[in-house]
Amino acid sequence: MPSSTTRSDIEIDQLSKVFGSGDDAVRALDAVSLTIPENEFFTLLGPSGCGKTTLLRMIAGFEQPSSGAIRLGGSDIADLPPNKRPVNTVFQSYALFPHMTVAQNIGFALKMLGRPKAEIEATVAEMLKLVKMEPMANRKPSQISGGQQQRVALARALAPRPRVLLLDEPLSALDLKLRKEMQVELKRLQGETGITFVFVTHDQEEALTMSDRIAVMSAGKVRQVGTPREIYNHPADRFVADFIGDTNFLTATVEKANGATARVRLPSGHQLDAGLPTGLSPVSGDEVTLVTRPEHARLATEGPLKGTVENAVYFGTDTHIHVRLDTGDLFILRNQNTTSAAALPEKGDPVAIAIPDGAVRIVRS
Amino acid sequence: MGKRNFSVASLPGFGTIAIITFIFLYLPIVTLVVYSFNEAASMSRWEGFSLRWYEAALANRQVQDVSIRSLVIAGWAATLATILATMAALATTRNERRFPGQTMIYALINQPLMVPEIVTGVALLIFFAMIKIATGYQGLGYLIAAHTAFCIPFAYLPIRARLETMDLTLERAAADLYATPLQAFRHVTLPLLVPGILAGFMLGFVTSLDTVVITEFVKSAGQDTLPTYMLGQLRRVVTPEMNAISTLFLLLSLIAVTVFFLLSRKKA
Numbered sequence: 076m077p078s079s080t081t082r083s084d085i086e087i088d089q090l091s092k093v094f095g096s097g098d099d100a101v102r103a104l105d106a107v108s109l110t111i112p113e114n115e116f117f118t119l120l121g122p123s124g125c126g127k128t129t130l131l132r133m134i135a136g137f138e139q140p141s142s143g144a145i146r147l148g149g150s151d152i153a154d155l156p157p158n159k160r161p162v163n164t165v166f167q168s169y170a171l172f173p174h175m176t177v178a179q180n181i182g183f184a185l186k187m188l189g190r191p192k193a194e195i196e197a198t199v200a201e202m203l204k205l206v207k208m209e210p211m212a213n214r215k216p217s218q219i220s221g222g223q224q225q226r227v228a229l230a231r232a233l234a235p236r237p238r239v240l241l242l243d244e245p246l247s248a249l250d251l252k253l254r255k256e257m258q259v260e261l262k263r264l265q266g267e268t269g270i271t272f273v274f275v276t277h278d279q280e281e282a283l284t285m286s287d288r289i290a291v292m293s294a295g296k297v298r299q300v301g302t303p304r305e306i307y308n309h310p311a312d313r314f315v316a317d318f319i320g321d322t323n324f325l326t327a328t329v330e331k332a333n334g335a336t337a338r339v340r341l342p343s344g345h346q347l348d349a350g351l352p353t354g355l356s357p358v359s360g361d362e363v364t365l366v367t368r369p370e371h372a373r374l375a376t377e378g379p380l381k382g383t384v385e386n387a388v389y390f391g392t393d394t395h396i397h398v399r400l401d402t403g404d405l406f407i408l409r410n411q412n413t414t415s416a417a418a419l420p421e422k423g424d425p426v427a428i429a430i431p432d433g434a435v436r437i438v439r440s
Numbered sequence: 441m442g443k444r445n446f447s448v449a450s451l452p453g454f455g456t457i458a459i460i461t462f463i464f465l466y467l468p469i470v471t472l473v474v475y476s477f478n479e480a481a482s483m484s485r486w487e488g489f490s491l492r493w494y495e496a497a498l499a500n501r502q503v504q505d506v507s508i509r510s511l512v513i514a515g516w517a518a519t520l521a522t523i524l525a526t527m528a529a530l531a532t533t534r535n536e537r538r539f540p541g542q543t544m545i546y547a548l549i550n551q552p553l554m555v556p557e558i559v560t561g562v563a564l565l566i567f568f569a570m571i572k573i574a575t576g577y578q579g580l581g582y583l584i585a586a587h588t589a590f591c592i593p594f595a596y597l598p599i600r601a602r603l604e605t606m607d608l609t610l611e612r613a614a615a616d617l618y619a620t621p622l623q624a625f626r627h628v629t630l631p632l633l634v635p636g637i638l639a640g641f642m643l644g645f646v647t648s649l650d651t652v653v654i655t656e657f658v659k660s661a662g663q664d665t666l667p668t669y670m671l672g673q674l675r676r677v678v679t680p681e682m683n684a685i686s687t688l689f690l691l692l693s694l695i696a697v698t699v700f701f702l703l704s705r706k707k708a
């Protein structure tokens with residue numbers, strides 16, 4: 076969590092955006108409020124169409140809010156056109172200027188700002204070095220690869236040292252290997268420059284590995300904001316739990332709530348202690364949704380869940396075991412593979428599943 | 441060559457039809473050009489190679505006058521039409537949201553493509569006559585104005601086509617990188633638009649050179665252009681001098697088209 080001493084850089088206050096009007100109005104953003112402190116790697120994560128790009132475009136100034144405010148370092152930027160905002164964007168399509176060389180692209184912003192030639196040259200050289208593109212300074216964008224274009228787009232946006240860098244799915248066009256490299260690279264650049272990054276992705280793994288904090292969005296709303304750990308381990312609702320990582324859902328009945336946990340009873344009669352999200356306090360007898368991660372459960376001879384193995388899928392590092400529970404629900408376990416070829420269950424085997432304390436949480440449905 | 445790839449070229453008769461089409465397109469022109477080198481004064485008999493009709497045409501003061509007038513009018517009209525068409529194309533493609541009546545404006549700009557030329561000619565005749573009486577001005581301005589209006593759609597179409605293939609994100613990126621709207625236009629839009637502008641200018645230029653009907657109605661006495669002069673001559677005597685003039689005219693058009701084609705290719 077950011078300490079209270081860091082200054083907040085971006086404040087988004089009850090921001091809404093409605094496209095169109097009347098019957099075919101689309102509410103792309105619905106009263107979104109976020110605070111992003113300085114120097115943070117902040118990620119907007121959510122499925123397609125949830126309003127991530129719309130939010131970025133409003134911060135950049137390409138789109139006007141329908142209502143609400145955006146403040147940058149404390150001052151409202153609603154009336155500033157894009158060219159007056161200390162915010163730069165790395166576009167999903169890169170949007171490199173095709174008629175300019177790599178160096179000219181990187182120097183563009185400084186040239187527009189009327190900086191002296193020597194300063195522009197020095198910054199361009201520094202940026203080329205930062206993104207390891209020195210040998211290609213004089214090439215045109217059409218003469219470099221997709222990954223290289225991506226790095227140039229990044230250097231171009233970083234060159235004027237913006238306060239905030241907005242990145243709209245900058246890695247989605249890259250192949251897996253390059254993507255992993257660029258993830259590391261981006262993280263390094265953010266650390267070295269100390270610029271606030273607002274990063275958009277719909278890839279939950281990317282979000283978990285790169286971010287200081289994540290906002291999970293769906294249908295124009297922010298569902299949860301938190302560190303990757305908080306989001307993964309303490310999902311606030313069913314949507315977040317489902318969207319981030321693989322999740323097993325169970326239904327249970329509350330026996331007794333006591334603060335941060337609740338005693339719940341499974342249909343099998345077994346009782347478990349389940350964690351509670353903040354603000355939720357169910358009472359005895361309530362039906363609740365439980366979530367548990369596949370890697371936390373394990374096969375056992377005796378346990379609260381019983382079922383039959385449907386499938387065991389080998390994934391190299393681990394094996395995914397699909398169990399059809401006696402209640403009819405599907406439950407997935409992830410077993411780490413070890414060198415000793417421990418016997419894996421086979422299709423049709425009756426099994427029991429044990430869930431350690433603290434591995435089950437109640438979520439809002 | 442996979443069998444699954446259908447190609448019209450594999451249809452029976454494709455070659456024959458192609459050849460007939462090319463004959464239709466080019467045989468008359470080839471005949472015209474060949475007979476411009478004919479020694480004879482008649483159009484129908486070949487009496488050997490000669491450049492005498494070219495000499496006659498080039499020495500003809502009237503031909504010189506009308507040619508220069510044609511070039512002056514085409515130069516002005518194409519330039520003005522290109523500037524106006526560029527502005528119109530920017531206005532109809534470079535807005536984030538379509539403004540009301542945008543399709544209507546598109547149609548209005550292309551008026552000369554839809555209104556019969558003869559109607560435009562008559563309308564201009566009457567309209568300019570009123571202005572002439574009111575102002576007493578008799579100069580080339582009327583022809584330049586009429587040609588400019590007529591050339592706008594020809595200049596507009598390639599410019600608009602070019603703009604439509606240009607990603608709006610580029611201008612957005614420029615604005616994001618602190619370019620004022622004017623700087624974004626100057627450093628991003630305009631350089632990328634150059635091939636479209638050159639193509640638009642070329643089309644406008646050639647269209648103006650070629651326009652007969654409108655010129656015929658608008659011109660004052662002594663304001664013949666090359667095509668109206670040729671038309672006037674053909675009504676009287678037909679000599680191979682006409683072939684020579686036509687060939688030179690063709691050459692001029694070809695050079696204009698080629699130059700602009702090469703220029704726009706280099707820029708693209």
Ligand SMILES: Nc1ncnc2c1ncn2[C@@H]1O[C@H](COP(=O)(O)OP(=O)(O)OP(=O)(O)O)[C@@H](O)[C@H]1O
Binds near residue numbers: 103123124126130
């Ligand atoms: N200019 C527009 N006019 C009308 N509706 C729009 C416009 N731009 C976006 N929308 C709608 O707003 C919603 C949010 O769109 P947005 O582009 O922000 O989604 P996104 O989260 O970036 O999705 P993706 O991951 O697919 O890029 C969508 O339903 C979209 O159809």
Ligand SMILES: [Mg+2]
Binds near residue numbers: 128129243
């Ligand atoms: Mg998007």
